[in-house]
Amino acid sequence: MAEQDPRIGRSGRPVTMRVEFGKIREFAAAIKDENPIYFDEDYAKKEAGGVPPPPTFMMTQGFWDDGRGHIDLGLDLRRVLHGEQEFEYVKPVVAGDTLTAQGRISSVEKRPGKRGGEMTLVTLETEYKNQRGEVCLYSRSTIIETAKPVEKKD
Amino acid sequence: MAKLYFEDVKEGDEIPAFEVKNLSRTDIVKYAGASGDFNPIHHDQTFAEAARYPTVFSQGMLNAGFVSKCLTDYVGRPSLRRFKVRFTSQVWPGDTITCGGKVTKKLEADGEKRIEGELFAKNQKGEAVIQGGFVAALPSR
16 A cells, blocks of 8 residues: 555644625625625525625635645645635535634645646645534645656757 | 526536626736735736746636536525536636536435536637536425
């Protein structure tokens, strides 16, 4: 059996973020989503018990992270791409909630690069708990470090 | 918005398309401000050229946001259980993006009536910029 990559399990410190109505509106407008569930509090209350954040809203977590959530991925940042993104929704979140996000590296995979060499895929899983300590969602970001370009000898 | 019920859905049903015409640099900058993704590759022409791109390109998560809007218009925001995207190509200013998808499976899990499906976003040349999938739990009549 191959040895486990030492980066797996590496984690950042928890980051606390407030889910705010104004930010939800701004985010929904930016993704051209005019659904009244993001703009009309009365309608949202009826439909979802409050104003829910759009599905990809947790991308705004960076505004609440002063650096404590940082995890060293051990990658060459000049060669990284955001390859995949997944969200799993466990319990509803609404404006007014306070979430605590805890990230960790959940997998590291190496694959042959399309143009030779080796590419590395690192998956960062973040768990979000609300103010009652309930897990509300998971975010899984897969970051790809493309294969090192083959050095040309002129 | 009309509510989608489990009984109304058949495997193979298509999700109504959502189109973003002529994506602008302003659209990209608005998303930078909303999301906090200030990677200059998405808004700074000089930086993009130095990195050997012809111009700036949108954040993958902006394109994913358009796909999520297309999906939640169909299933409703509270129904969403899982949303996944894979980024397959860049989107450039002036591109027209069409989002869509289809239902691939109806099932019951965790005491819920659920649908699973595929999602996509493509540009005006028909090239995929996102491939994805979702799970939603629908109300029953």
